[in-house]
Amino acid sequence: MAEKVRTIYDLAExxxxxxxxxxxxxxGKNVVNAKTAERIRKLxxxxxxSPSSIARNLRTRRxxxxxxxxxxxxxxxxxxxxxxFMTLIGCLADELTERGxxxxxxxxxxxxxxxxxxxxxxxxxxxxxxxxxxxxxxxxDAVAKTFLPMVAWGAFVQGQVHCSVGSDNFLGGKxxxxxxxxxxxxxxxxxxxxxxIELSLRLEGARSAVSETDGKVVxxxxxxxxxxELSGEEIVGYLDHAEKMPDGFFAASDMIALTAIxxxxxxxxxxxxxxxxxxxxxxxxARTCIPPLTTIRQDIAGGAAHLxxxxxxxxxxxxxxxxxxxxxxxxxxxx
Amino acid sequence: MAEKVRTIYDLAExxxxxxxxxxxxxxGKNVVNAKTAERIRKLxxxxxxSPSSIARNLRTRRxxxxxxxxxxxxxxxxxxxxxxFMTLIGCLADELTERGxxxxxxxxxxxxxxxxxxxxxxxxxxxxxxxxxxxxxxxxDAVAKTFLPMVAWGAFVQGQVHCSVGSDNFLGGKxxxxxxxxxxxxxxxxxxxxxxIELSLRLEGARSAVSETDGKVVxxxxxxxxxxELSGEEIVGYLDHAEKMPDGFFAASDMIALTAIxxxxxxxxxxxxxxxxxxxxxxxxARTCIPPLTTIRQDIAGGAAHLxxxxxxxxxxxxxxxxxxxxxxxxxxxx
DNA sequence: AAATTTTCTGCAATCGATTGCGCGTGAGCG
DNA sequence: CGCTCACGCGCAATCGATTGCAGAAAATTT
Numbered sequence: 001m002a003e004k005v006r007t008i009y010d011l012a013e014x015x016x017x018x019x020x021x022x023x024x025x026x027x028g029k030n031v032v033n034a035k036t037a038e039r040i041r042k043l044x045x046x047x048x049x050s051p052s053s054i055a056r057n058l059r060t061r062r063x064x065x066x067x068x069x070x071x072x073x074x075x076x077x078x079x080x081x082x083x084x085f086m087t088l089i090g091c092l093a094d095e096l097t098e099r100g101x102x103x104x105x106x107x108x109x110x111x112x113x114x115x116x117x118x119x120x121x122x123x124x125x126x127x128x129x130x131x132x133x134x135x136x137x138x139x140x141d142a143v144a145k146t147f148l149p150m151v152a153w154g155a156f157v158q159g160q161v162h163c164s165v166g167s168d169n170f171l172g173g174k175x176x177x178x179x180x181x182x183x184x185x186x187x188x189x190x191x192x193x194x195x196x197i198e199l200s201l202r203l204e205g206a207r208s209a210v211s212e213t214d215g216k217v218v219x220x221x222x223x224x225x226x227x228x229e230l231s232g233e234e235i236v237g238y239l240d241h242a243e244k245m246p247d248g249f250f251a252a253s254d255m256i257a258l259t260a261i262x263x264x265x266x267x268x269x270x271x272x273x274x275x276x277x278x279x280x281x282x283x284x285x286a287r288t289c290i291p292p293l294t295t296i297r298q299d300i301a302g303g304a305a306h307l308x309x310x311x312x313x314x315x316x317x318x319x320x321x322x323x324x325x326x327x328x329x330x331x332x333x334x335x
Numbered sequence: 336m337a338e339k340v341r342t343i344y345d346l347a348e349x350x351x352x353x354x355x356x357x358x359x360x361x362x363g364k365n366v367v368n369a370k371t372a373e374r375i376r377k378l379x380x381x382x383x384x385s386p387s388s389i390a391r392n393l394r395t396r397r398x399x400x401x402x403x404x405x406x407x408x409x410x411x412x413x414x415x416x417x418x419x420f421m422t423l424i425g426c427l428a429d430e431l432t433e434r435g436x437x438x439x440x441x442x443x444x445x446x447x448x449x450x451x452x453x454x455x456x457x458x459x460x461x462x463x464x465x466x467x468x469x470x471x472x473x474x475x476d477a478v479a480k481t482f483l484p485m486v487a488w489g490a491f492v493q494g495q496v497h498c499s500v501g502s503d504n505f506l507g508g509k510x511x512x513x514x515x516x517x518x519x520x521x522x523x524x525x526x527x528x529x530x531x532i533e534l535s536l537r538l539e540g541a542r543s544a545v546s547e548t549d550g551k552v553v554x555x556x557x558x559x560x561x562x563x564e565l566s567g568e569e570i571v572g573y574l575d576h577a578e579k580m581p582d583g584f585f586a587a588s589d590m591i592a593l594t595a596i597x598x599x600x601x602x603x604x605x606x607x608x609x610x611x612x613x614x615x616x617x618x619x620x621a622r623t624c625i626p627p628l629t630t631i632r633q634d635i636a637g638g639a640a641h642l643x644x645x646x647x648x649x650x651x652x653x654x655x656x657x658x659x660x661x662x663x664x665x666x667x668x669x670x
Numbered sequence: 671a672a673a674t675t676t677t678c679t680g681c682a683a684t685c686g687a688t689t690g691c692g693c694g695t696g697a698g699c700g
Numbered sequence: 701c702g703c704t705c706a707c708g709c710g711c712a713a714t715c716g717a718t719t720g721c722a723g724a725a726a727a728t729t730t
Contacts, residue, residue, distance in 0.1 A: 232624050368678060
């Protein structure tokens with residue numbers, strides 16, 4: 001059994017049929033006789049043969065692959081290690097694999113405005129999933145006017161052209177803050193960088209919740225220059241200079257919350273005894289850390305499913321609206 | 336300027352030359368007259384034209400893409416969110432992009448032994464980078480006998496057939512433990528799942544360091560069923576039942592170390608005052624947490640560079656040996 | 671000025687599948 | 701028994717580039 005079966009022509013010869021028939025049999029088309037098809041398929045896997053996907057791609061003008069791109073805005077290298085995005089990518093990988101599509105990953109540093117158009121022109125994938133709009137919303141909007149198969153994870157803002165899937169960050173921020181207030185917190189610190197659009201919405205939500213208390217609660221804002229990570233030192237710095245010691249912390253991500261808990265512990269403050277801490281995302285680590293973290297759950301798997309579903313609709317030419325998912329308060333022990 | 340330039344034929348007509356010339360001009364071959372080439376290139380980007388990579392791939396038998404695959408062994412979903420792997424993937428993305436290659440990401444659940452062969456047969460990429468051998472070393476070895484363009488991140492064991500790049504986990508474990516001993520620890524706890532080959536080597540290293548102390552130091556082993564994450568509860572459980580309270584912790588990953596620090600803080604033990612904790616990996620979080628974590632540094636970017644370099648050598652047909660990188664002790668404040 | 675070499679360019683085959691169209695065959699029908 | 705109609709299958713064109721080979725034009729040599 002020499003390994004000479006490289007093309008459907010070889011296999012056709014072996015099976016005594018035409019390459020066309022082999023092609024149809026392997027593609028599972030019902031126009032070919034069931035027995036013939038079966039025989040061909042058997043032969044194919046005896047010889048470990050599977051038709052060249054590249055040739056197929058060329059002929060069918062379909063690529064069988066989706067580009068997942070992470071625009072890095074200004075924050076080189078930070079984004080990609082964000083556990084939230086990574087979990088999302090994992091879910092996307094599952095979702096796409098299930099549909100028989102490959103996932104082509106790119107991180108791009110958007111130096112010129114045509115980075116996306118270049119990727120489209122390269123024509124290697126059937127569609128794009130953009131993870132986080134970064135500061136590239138205009139680019140996305142410009143492209144979206146004529147290019148359908150693209151969806152972005154991230155915030156939805158009125159009037160945007162491109163299709164996005166994301167959770168309601170304003171609502172999430174509000175829920176988190178209301179929860180702290182209900183738990184009795186009167187001085188709440190927000191930890192996170194509001195330069196990132198999503199985090200700024202969470203902060204807005206927090207402000208909204210606080211403003212509904214008629215001044216009974218004050219909100220301290222501890223911004224930082226990194227979206228995903230807030231260093232322990234930074235938090236220490238804020239605490240040292242805070243006009244008033246917070247009794248509640250709303251961390252804009254679970255990772256930040258973890259750092260906060262450590263910092264507080266180092267100062268002899270127990271959570272939730274002395275201060276309460278709520279996170280955001282509900283990463284798996286939120287469940288396993290000590291104390292288990294109260295947090296705002298973003299449905300990552302659900303988000304991935306929506307992204308993929310909308311993308312495939314768009315690949316078929318149907319326009320789709322943006323999706324705003326509802327965040328959910330998950331109460332554990334840290335509040 | 337109607338958008339009719341879809342193929343090199345269209346462009347050839349516009350330029351008044353043959354498609355062959357267009358192809359050569361765009362590929363930057365020096366056989367074509369410099370002026371003609373320039374004219375063609377100018378025309379090409381006026382019309383936003385770039386030749387179909389799929390057609391090229393078919394003709395040249397090169398794919399311009401590398402498969403990065405994460406075998407999930409038994410631990411569904413856990414691996415992918417491991418910050419270490421994610422950082423590695425980020426570096427790989429940079430490295431590959433720089434060489435003009437796409438990165439095709441797959442997570443596979445190795446249910447049948449032919450998962451890798453199937454991927455090879457699909458013929459969509461020029462080579463594979465396997466992230467972590469999981470429990471699939473035999474599969475890798477079997478494939479490596481006849482299939483060159485593949486390298487794996489992970490452990491190197493005597494006699495293995497496939498090419499691996501990884502750091503010396505035994506040495507790393509030894510360094511970590513010796514450091515704890517030097518700091519005065521006499522009861523050291525290892526936190527991590529030795530079912531993962533890399534972690535088991537770290538444990539070996541720890542044992543070796545301890546055995547050189549003539550019984551002055553004891554090693555407690557706190558295994559767990561998860562490689563990457565160790566839940567706080569589990570650690571609590573170990574502490575409650577430990578015959579002797581450890582004064583030093585060797586966590587098999589930085590993430591585990593973070594959890595450990597939290598648990599200890601919750602028990603009123605300060606780090607490094609009461610107990611010392613050392614991590615492994617030197618993720619960026621190790622620098623920013625409180626207290627900054629002493630850890631064993633794995634050179635992720637360097638590892639990625641080696642992986643890619645070896646892979647490309649192999650794509651060119653040159654065999655390469657495995658690479659074992661030296662881990663490095665990074666002393667911060669947690670010990 | 672003729673001969674030779676160099677420089678460009680074009681022809682046509684090729685990469686490996688998919689698919690519209692048409693033909694032959696046997697079943698179903700009157 | 702002749703006619704229609706599915707059903708299976710094959711022919712050949714096609715997807716969009718790349719490249720060996722050969723020939724024309726220009727440059728160089730003799």
